[in-house]
Amino acid sequence: MSLSLSFTGHHDPQPLPLTLHSALFTLHSLSSVLALLVCAAIVLVLVLVLVARYYGDAEAKKYTSNTRNQQIQADMTYRALELLNLPPGQPAFLLDIGCGSGLSGEILDEEGYLWAGVDVAPSMLEVALEREVEGDLFLQDIGQGFGFRPGSFDGAISISVIQWLLNAETSHPTSSPPHRLQRFFTTLHSSLRSPSRAVLQFYPSSDEQVQMIAGVARKAGFGGGVVVDYPNSRRARKVFLCLFVGGGGGGGSGSGQGGGKGEEELPKGLEGEEEESARVRFERRRERERAKAKGGKRKAVKDRDWILKKKEEDEDEDEDERGRGRGRW
Amino acid sequence: MVRLITHNLLACHAKDCNTNNFPLEFKDVQLEIREADFNPDFLKGFMPKIEWKALVDTARQLGDTSLPLEQPEMLDDEFLKNLHHVLLEIHVEEGSMTCPNCKHVYPISNGIPNMLLAEHEIG
Ligand SMILES: C[S@@+](CC[C@H](N)C(=O)[O-])C[C@H]1O[C@@H](n2cnc3c(N)ncnc32)[C@H](O)[C@@H]1O
């Protein structure tokens, strides 16, 4: 998805060489050339900062208000929740890694989960604040690792983020991709409860990248592996790391036979061309499990009536062409 | 929007800062109270994760004395309502958190703590 490429804020300083060339031709005194150089450098830095900031904010808004993008992120979030396989009807506290402007977190709100989110882009977090998502937000570079106490979260999701860990930020050793990946996975592993799962959708540029990332995750102590949905469709193909802590056992049925103590089976990727809405599939499964677990004891995390009411409102809004129609956009 | 629910999970993650690095100490805070849906099941499920002393101390420091010093065995409604308020309704909007060990300061602005480390602080 090309939109995700715009968050590094690299802008080539095109105009500089031209300005410098003409300066060198017209000015003869060395000192004025130097002075001009310094001025040009200062102006350039200012312009870059301004452009980056404007771009950051504008891009964050554009990313968030694009309906097609909202739908793609929402679908992948529902699929990630399905792969998380949380015990049905039990409240959970989740981590949204690279939560951005809250497109993924908003689904967690809707499904009644409490969550905390981290992201490195202030402009994205600002949009998340404006949109009044309910999770606690942190400005954090996931390549620097987490400080959460052991067992803090019942699960973690990450939607379209960790490909960014493959870029080296500077030449310092702590910013080499292997070091950042290792720091990320090790500290993520310890901040998750045992048993639980982390599901990370990302955009690899090659199979080697997938294997490399999965290798670091395994070294950090994770079980599980790679799940590829619609592997043969250029458009619908999606790569998920489905990582297990302590066997990854959830309470859900649906995927994995394991149960008990052993390692759960890795869920299968979706096949074929048909893209059933991930939301529909996720909620159908939840309904099934609720029905199975009925007996009044299990309550939804949020008041069920509230969820149903909200759904109805949503359905009303679906009348217009917005596809997902979730009130607040 | 940092609330005590996440503050209670958060330790310092600076390089080589592994002991006595919890809880981070709030300074110069501005608070905002916002109502949240009361969910007793969530609270009961979350109880085992709580570092109780840190929660009570921090709540008191922020002016809320509703929690008992010892985690009670009987979870009655009044206790759960107080716990709900402390964990989920007190938002720290401005201020900072200081690591008791290495003294790293994590500033909070607009409700968002800045957890970024300088290069020499990365583990
Ligand atoms: C395509 S957006 C996805 C946001 C959100 N998960 C969603 O589904 O809409 C990718 C996000 O990853 C964040 N990101 C990239 N590198 C990061 C890093 N090192 N630490 C934390 N967040 C990062 C970006 O700031 C951006 O908000």
Ligand SMILES: [Zn+2]
């Ligand atoms: Zn510290």
